[in-house]
Amino acid sequence: MLKNYIFDLGGVLLDIRMKNAYERFVALGLPPAELEPGGFVYKLMEDYQLGYVTSAEFCEQVASKCVSSSNTRCAAPPTTPRDIEEAWNSICLGIADHKLQALCKLRKTEGVASVSLLSNTNELHWEYCCKNWFNANGNKLDDFFDRIFLSQEMHLQKPNPEIFKTAIRELGASPAETIFLDDSAVNTAAAATCGLQTLTVTPDVDWIKALGI
Template identity: 65%
Template sequence: MREVTDAFFYFSHMLKNYIFDLGGVILDIRMQNAYEQFMALGLPATELEKGGSAYKWMEDYQLGLLNTQEFCQQIADKCSSTTKPLNIEQAWNSICLNIAERKLNALRRLRQREGVTVSLLSNTNELHWEYCCEKWFNANGNNQADFFGHIFLSQELHLQKPDPEIFRTAIRTLNANPSETIFIDDNAENIATASSCGLQTLHATPDIDWVESLNL
């Protein structure tokens, strides 16, 4: 695996493309929030387990195989009789906690570097993406173009990590040299797949802060 090391940063000026994951890297998340709220609305816990209907709908929604209305209505139908699609939307968005201003500032600075592209590549869905734009990327005078030149979302591509094709699609779209491209993610499997596609990688963990590691 071509994971970034301290020695690598001696040559960091060679990087021309930065591709970031969203949840767990830029956005602080807690998936359990939605599960807890779904169950409080009457959704059986077995529905959230692998093989359950709700689990499959979450996967399909992330891949763009269900639209927002379908996703919320189908889960609401599995909850108590008083549950509305709006309740599902609110529970689902409770996953999204915060984006630290220091991370937004780091992305801004990186975006302003000459000859560098900054992209987002995320397994995400319409509700979460619109929530992030409303709360952070397009809020308080911000514009998502301040942070990203290209945005690759699983819901639009009908592909999700760790499928290597989603990384190949990004590289083709950017017309990028993989060796001059770094991918930052909090998931080890995604990091391994990106590395197998020839990208440099940085595995963001509680002990590895990408803002510091990338000298931003």
């Protein structure tokens, strides 16, 4: 019997479009090579997600890599950290109200011990989600989750099995009685190696129907 539910954020609860930030970064003058494996900004994004750099450092360092137009007649102003923050948060499209309602309903279901969030995310995206959805329109973050596990705070990220083991340990839960939902098959496979039940959420999989909420 399932007693514990652990949700990923982006792609499961939060609608996202990763290309938004990349396209806007390039439009701000960031060389595309910076966003490829081996690029400085590519590595910086991973370090930021793991909580090894602050939001201010992230935005300042990405901005420093942006190159203004060489056309002196209509040169664009230098890219600012605020420009980077806005471009970065453009990834986050929205959280549908029916998903928030489903989380609340699930927490009130008899036999459910915990509903948690486990996400590879960063401070700017997390604060943006809280401001616009989890703590907005009369909502409170505590309405939706018993525990929150974020890569930026744990210094761990999926698909490292240790992030799942840590969550299970801190929940005091049985892996066999816990399900993890993610939009990445790589991540659900990693969770399965830790004994968790899993559901890979795709455009063809409605997790609300799948869980019978």
